[in-house]
Amino acid sequence: xxxxxxxxxxxxxxxxxxxxxxxxxxxxxxxxxxxxxxxxxxxxxxxxxxxxxxxxxxxxxxxxxxxxxxxxxxxxxxxxxxxxxxxxxxxxxxxxxxxxxxxxxxxxxxxxxxxxxxxxxxxxxxxxxxxxxxxxxxxxxxxxxxxxxxxxxxxxxxxxxxxxxxxxxxxxxxxxxxxxxxxxxxxxxxxxxxxxxxxxxxxxxxxxxxxxxxxxxxxxxxxxxxxxxxxxxxxxxxxxxxxxxxxxxxxxxxxxxxxxxxxxxxxxxxxxxxxxxxxxxxxxxxxxxxxxxxxxxxxxxxxxxxxxxxxxxxxxxxxxxxxxxxxxxxxxxxxxxxxxxxxxxxxxxxxxxxxxxxxxxxxxxxxxxxxxxxxxxxxxxxxxxxxxxxxxxxxxxxxxxxxxxxxxxxxxxxxxxxxxxxxxxxxxxxxxxxxxxxxxxxxxxxxxxxxxxxxxxxxxxxx
Numbered sequence: 001x002x003x004x005x006x007x008x009x010x011x012x013x014x015x016x017x018x019x020x021x022x023x024x025x026x027x028x029x030x031x032x033x034x035x036x037x038x039x040x041x042x043x044x045x046x047x048x049x050x051x052x053x054x055x056x057x058x059x060x061x062x063x064x065x066x067x068x069x070x071x072x073x074x075x076x077x078x079x080x081x082x083x084x085x086x087x088x089x090x091x092x093x094x095x096x097x098x099x100x101x102x103x104x105x106x107x108x109x110x111x112x113x114x115x116x117x118x119x120x121x122x123x124x125x126x127x128x129x130x131x132x133x134x135x136x137x138x139x140x141x142x143x144x145x146x147x148x149x150x151x152x153x154x155x156x157x158x159x160x161x162x163x164x165x166x167x168x169x170x171x172x173x174x175x176x177x178x179x180x181x182x183x184x185x186x187x188x189x190x191x192x193x194x195x196x197x198x199x200x201x202x203x204x205x206x207x208x209x210x211x212x213x214x215x216x217x218x219x220x221x222x223x224x225x226x227x228x229x230x231x232x233x234x235x236x237x238x239x240x241x242x243x244x245x246x247x248x249x250x251x252x253x254x255x256x257x258x259x260x261x262x263x264x265x266x267x268x269x270x271x272x273x274x275x276x277x278x279x280x281x282x283x284x285x286x287x288x289x290x291x292x293x294x295x296x297x298x299x300x301x302x303x304x305x306x307x308x309x310x311x312x313x314x315x316x317x318x319x320x321x322x323x324x325x326x327x328x329x330x331x332x333x334x335x336x337x338x339x340x341x342x343x344x345x346x347x348x349x350x351x352x353x354x355x356x357x358x359x360x361x362x363x364x365x366x367x368x369x370x371x372x373x374x375x376x377x378x379x380x381x382x383x384x385x386x387x388x389x390x391x392x393x394x395x396x397x398x399x400x401x402x403x404x405x406x407x408x409x410x411x412x413x414x415x416x417x418x419x420x421x422x423x424x425x426x427x428x429x430x431x432x433x434x435x436x437x438x439x440x441x442x443x444x445x446x447x448x449x450x451x452x453x454x455x456x457x458x459x460x461x462x463x
Contacts, residue, residue, distance in 0.1 A: 002092055002093060002096060003093075003096065003451050003455075006086055006090075006093055006447075006451075007444050007447055007448045007451070008444075009082075009086070010082055010440050010443045010444050010447065011082070011440065012438070012440045013078055013438075013439040013440055013443065014121075014439070015119055015120045015121060015439075016074040016075075016077070016078060016119035016120075016439070017074075017077060017078065017081060017119070018113070018116050018119065019049070019106050019109045019112050019113055019116075022077055022081060022105040022106050023050070023052055023105075023106075025081050025084070025085075025105070026039050026052050026054050026084070026105065027039065029054070029084055029085065029088045030054070032088075033088045033089070036056060036057070036087075036088050036094075037054055037055070037056050037084070037087075037088050038054070038055045038056075039052055039053065039054055039055075040052070040053050040055065041053075042104070042163045042164075042166065042167055043159055043160065043162065043163025043166075044159060044163075045108070045109050045110045045159065045160055046110060046158065046159055046160070047109070047110040049109040049110060049113075050109075051104065051106070051107060051109065051160060051163050052104070052105070052106075053102060053103065053104045053167065054084055054101075054102070054103040054104075054105075055100065055101070055102055055103075056084065056087045056088060056094070056100070056101040056103065057087065057094050057099055057100045057101050058100060059097060059098040059099035059100045059101075060098050060099075060100075061098060061099050061100070061173075061174045061458075062099070062100050062102060062171040062172065062173045062174065063099050063100070063101055063102065063173050063174060063175040063176070063177075063454070064102045064104075064167060064168065064171055064173040064175070064176045064177070065080060065083075065101070065102070065103050065104070065176075065177040065179065065450065066103075066104035066107045066164065066177075066178060066179065067079070067080050067104065067105050067106055067107065067179040068105075068106045068107055068108050068109075068111070068112045068179070069107055069108070069140075069141055069142035069178045069179065069180055069261070070108070070111075070134055070140060070141075070142060070180060071108045071110075071111025071112040071113075071114065071115050071133060071134065071135070072111075072115050072132055072133060072134045072183075072382075073179070073180050073181045074112065074115070074119065074181075075179065075181040075279060075439070075442045075443065075446060076177075076179020076180070076181065076446060077105045077106055077112075077179070078439060078442075078443050079179065079442075079443045079446040079447050080103045080104075080105045080179070081105060082443060082447070083101075083103065083447060084103050084105075087101055097454055097458060098458075099454070099458075100171075102167060102171055102173070104164075104167075107141050107160055107163075107164060108141050108160055111133060111134075111135055111139075111331075114133035114331065115131065115132065115133050116131075117130075117131030118130075118131035118132070123281060123282075123436045124436075125184070125282060125378055125381065125425060125428060125429070125432075125434070126381075126421075126422075126425045128183070128281065128382075128385075129381040129382050129384065129385035129421065129425070130385050130388065130421070131385070132382045132385045132386060133331065133332065133335070133386060133389070134335060134382070134386075135331055135334070135335050136256070136257075136331075136334045136335045136337075136338035136339070137256045137257035137338060137342070138256045138257040138258075138338070139158065139331070139334065139335075140257060141158060141160045141161050141164065142178060142180075142260055142261060143236075143257040143258060143259070143260060144156070144157050144158045144161045144257050144258045145157060145161060145165065145258045145259040145260060145261060145263060145264040146258055146259065146264075147236055147258045147259035147263065149236065149237050149240055150240060150244075150251075150252075151250060151251070151252040152236075152240055152251060152252040152255055154257060154258035154259070155258075156258075157258065161258075164261060165264060168261065168264060168265050168268060169268055172268045172269045172272075173265070173269065173272055174269065174271070174272055174273065174457070175272065175273050175274075175275070175450075175453065175454060175457065176261065176262070176265055176272055176273075176274045176275075177274075177275050177276075177277075177450055178260075178261055178262070178274070178276055179277075179446060180276050180277070180278055181277070181278060181279045181280070181281075181442065181446075182214075182278040182279060182280045182281075183280060183281055183282070183378065183379065183382070184280050184281070184282045184283070184284075184375050184378045184379070184434075185214050185216065185280050185283060185287050185371065185375055186211070186212040186213050186214030186215060186216070186229070186280065186283060186287040186288055186367075187206040187211050187212070187213055187214060187229065187277070187278060187279050187280065187445065188213060188214040188219075188229040188230070188231065188278050189202050189203075189229060189230050189231070189275065189276065189277055189278065189449070190231050190232065190233040190234075190275070190276035190278070191226065191230065191231070191232065191233065191273075191274070191275060191276075192232075192233055192262060192272070192273055192274035192275070193232070193273075194226055194232075195273075195456070196226075196227075197456065198452065198453065198456055199226065199227040199230045201452050201456075202229075202230065202277075202449055202452060203227075203228065203229050203230065205444075205445050205448045205449060205452065206229070206279075206445060209441045209444065209445060210441075211279075211280075211283060211437060211441065211445075212283055212285060212287050212288035213228055213229035213288060214229055214278070214287060214371075215228060215229070215287060215288050215289075215290060215365070215367040216287055216365075216367045216368050216370060216371025216372070216375070217297075217301075217368055217371045217372060218231060219231075219234075219278075220234055220238075220239070220242075221242065221350065221353050222234065222238045222239065222241070222242040223238070233260075233262045233274060233276060235259065235260065235262070235263055236255065236257075236258070236259045236260070236263070239251070239255065240252075240255060242349065242353075243255070243346070243349055246348075246349035246350075246352045246353050247345070247346070247348055247349035247352070248348065248352075249345070249348075254342070254345045254346065256338065256342075261274075262274045273453060273457050275449060275450065275453055277445060277446050277449045279437070279442045279445055279446065280437060281436065281437060281442075282378075282434045282435065282436055282437065283434065283435055283437060284370065284374075284432055284433055284434045284435070285433070286366050286367060286370040286374070286433075287367050287370055287371065287375075288367060289365065289366035289367050289370070290365045290366070290367060291365060291366045292363040292364075292365060293363055293364050293365065293366060293369055294363065295363070295364050295369060296360065296361055296362065296363060296364060297354070297359065297360040297361075297362055297363070297364045297368055298354045298355060298360035298361060299364070300364040300368055300369045300372040300373060301350065301351075301353075301354035301360065301372055302351065302354060303372065303373055304372040304373050304376045305347050305350060305351055307373065307376055307377060307380065308343050308347065308376060308380065309344075309347065311380040311383070311384065311424065312340045312343045312344060312380075312383075314384075314420060315336060315340050315383055315384065315387055316340050316344075318387060318391070318413050318416070318417055319333065319336060319337060319340070319387070321409075321413055322390075322391065322394055322410065322413055325394075325398070325402065325406050325409060325410050325413075326394050326397060326398050326401070326402060326406070326410060328390070328393060328394045328397055330389075330390050330393050332386040332387070332389045332390035332393070333390045335383075335386055336383055336386050336387050336390060339383050340383070370431075373431075374428065374431045374432065377424055377427060377428045377431075378428055380424065381421060381424050381425060381428065384417065384420060384421040384424065385421065387417050388414065388417045388418055388421060391410070391413060391414040391417055392414065394410055394414075395407070395410055395411055395414055398410050
């Protein structure tokens, strides 16, 4: 079938494209195929960068695919780069579906640019952490859609989010694909609703390429599981209710940011099918190991919380000491402060959840322990990486504004943070036997997932 040939044709990418390279691709296609591809600037980022959307085809129904909803997640940008090229050059492929394709290769150009230090490799956990950026929740495009729920309200979407809101309102897509991806672990999918006929088709796209499904704990404790590796897309409302039931606090005092694109699209097309395909850059086969251990799930969660408490405590100490020396607002500091605060505030709810849920008295599997403990170290490394990037900016500013003793103290904090990141990385590496997933495989799975869904909802047939 033609679609299988399209999927197999994904190039053997060795690196991720920069924002400039993605925009150049769009401009080139529009110039070369003006009858098929049209580009439109749908808005500007907070930093003044243009946000470009490609419109391809003239089908009766609209689909919207957008990449980099979180700027540390560029797999989707590579998928859209390939998909746009194939749609532009292959009329038979375009005619396979009666669709108009709206493609946004990078919805967050500012944040994505701050990740480009690891886009060309080497692809290691340490290099990823050292060059990582993910904004605070209230500065994330995917989580700043307007929302009102019980005691919580958010009504200040970012310029990038407003641009996406306008596209959703205008196109009312039947299918929306927010192109996320994970960092470490196994692969899993979020769907907007129950579709049992899709579950095996989607998970087989992963396993037939030698990647494990994520069989550890779910990404968030309140998510609804449909099948192994298949979950319902969680919402801010779900998070609010979980915190209300487990934290002993008013969730409105803990939450920040807004709702998601998946909630927003319901205003304009309640029947729209939404998909998320979470794929890791790194994996270890332990994430699929269901062998029972002597430790309980509760003990694994509590150990994870202790690791979080220790690393978050270090981060908060360094941020506080840095603030005594120099004033500097940076996106790295805003993210680190908020992530540390969220971690500190959410730990009691997670502890209560593990201690009061009878299922957690059962023995943990290797996958669940690995997810709770080892992968938690990996994700905490990312916060340490952003802390270091903030300190580097502070030292650069301090060279011209601080006396020698204060500058020396600031440099000492930077060296301390670097050493701590190296220590956590050493602890992580001692527990890992990880593999780097080829970008080609990641792109193939994301693309095949979209085509699988489209065939199901449009033609009720498999790829």
